[in-house]
Amino acid sequence: MENWESYVRKVVPYVPGEQPQAERMIKLNTNENPYPPAPGVQRALAGFNPDTLRLYPEPTCKVLVDAIASYYGLGSDQVFVGVGSDDVLAMIFLTFFNSGKPVFFPDITYSFYDVWADMLRIPYETKALDDAFEIRVEDYYGENGGVIFPNPNAPTGILMPLDKIEDIIAHNRDVIVVVDEAYIDFGGVSALPLIEKYDNLLIVQTFSKSRSMAGMRIGYAMGNAKLIRYINDVKYSFNSYTMNRTALALGVEAIRDRAYFEETRKKIIETREWTKKELRALGFTFGDSMSNFIFASHERVPATELFEALRREHIYVRHFTKERINNYLRISIGTREEMETFIRFLKEYLKEA
Template identity: 65%
Template sequence: MRPWEANIRQVVPYVPGDQPGGDRLIKLNTNENPYPPSPGAIKALRELETDRLRKYPDPAASVLVEALAGYYGVEADQVFVGVGSDDVIAMSFLTFFNSDKPVMFPDITYSFYKVWADLYRIPYETPALDGDFNIIPEDYEKENGGVIFPNPNAPTGIYMPLEQVEGIIKANQDVVVIVDEAYIDFAGRSALELIGRYENLLVVQTFSKSRSMAGMRIGFAIGNRRLIKALNDVKYSYNSYTMNLPSIVMGTESVRDKAYFKETTDKIIATRERAKKRLSGLGFTYPDSRANFIFASHPRVPAYKLFEALKQEQIYVRYFGGERLCDSLRISIGSDEEMEELFAFLERYLKDFS
């Protein structure tokens, strides 16, 4: 090692899902929405005055913040926006998890949590999910430096009822508890219902899944105004202009287009429920997903072998590997047409294993 290398921060990076190119592929590996952004968002982009791009955007993204506040029934100073929920959560780790005590998150969950903890040198503990991949709330009833977990969880898709979520928050009122709700719009009741009761609760959501805007990178957090002020203080000490103008403009119109939002989320939920039945008919098993993906395994076919066979057909799903995950594939919910192509291939392929 060269002397200057000794002072380089060493981390094991997060590995994102493949972003393959081509016109004929079926992309079911990164939980993107198969439907376009709302008509209002598309119209706003087309009509955007390009001269505005030479100027810095509003650092507070006020129009978007106010739209989100109105939509969710909170005050504007309870909303923080960032460049995707990854940016919001990374900023939250940096802002809130500064104790010598370990932050707690599940052993099987969004794998970026470990990366951020290592990057910021935050100690952490990872209580194990039970045999059915459920979070055990009692495991979080111990002294810690903060708690974060997704609901629904990733990559399992399991949704924790709001009563259990509240139990974890209630047991940890001396630290900040972050509920990562990237997939909540496909699931059930949101922890946003609890914001008024718990000043230590921060709820994070994203436009990447249910709002069809993964390419625009918009995420947000809602919580007590003191938490939001702390986040903004860190943001303005790091990078004032985090959100670009097209994201602010399109995001605002997406929030306003309530009917389209409901229409597309309802479509995905309906397709997901049909996909569960089709997968069951083909012999797959899976946790009961409430997200826009299904974490499925087959008793006769190794997951990695099936992953490679699908890729040869230009059908991309996600394989994680590692202990307890290596037997399953995470299959994003695509359009009905995309899912039919997936099932047609699976029916042909699995005949050889009957």
């Protein structure tokens, strides 16, 4: 080993979900939206002048921040945007989790929290979900350096009611509490109104799921102006120009169109409920997902076997090897047609299995 290697920040890197490139596949493995972005995105793309790419983007991302603020009825000083919610969350870890005390999050949750903590040398403690995969609020009462959890939780899809969320925030006024609402638009109730009451609360959302813009990398945080300023200070010290000109121009159109948003999320919710019914009839069990995926286990056939069988048919779902959840599949909700093909295959397969 060279001497310089001893100074390297050694990490166990996050392994992104497989991105298969097959021609005719059904991709239900990374919770993407089966519908294209709002029609305005296409118009913005068509009207985009490539010559402007020679110039830096506007560093405060004002057009996009304003569009998000206006959508939620917030002040523009209450919104921070980043390169996907991963960038937003990484900046939040870097900005706020510096107490030296452990940050608390669930044992089964978004698999990036411990990766960020490890990479940034932030101590953490995971709190076990109960047997129904629900968060026990009392677990978050102890002294800590911050709290973060998704709602609905990943990869379970289970929603926590607002009074429990408020209970966690109220018990943690000395630290920052982050509610990661990547999937909130698929049937959950956002904790956003609580930012007016609690100055230590940050809500994180993303354009990757309900806005059909995973490929554009746009995430955002909402909270009181002081919190947002602190994140911006760190962000400007990291990379002043993160959002490129296409992300700003197209992002504005992706959030502006309420009618398209309502139409597509309604379709996804309906397809999810139909899929739940079908899966239940086939012998699957699962929590009552309020996200754009279902986290399901079969009463008889192991998850790995189903995963491989589906894969052979070019139907991709996600399987995690982690203990407690290694007999589950996370199935993203595609179009109705895709889910019908998926169910049809399972029916056949389970008949023979």
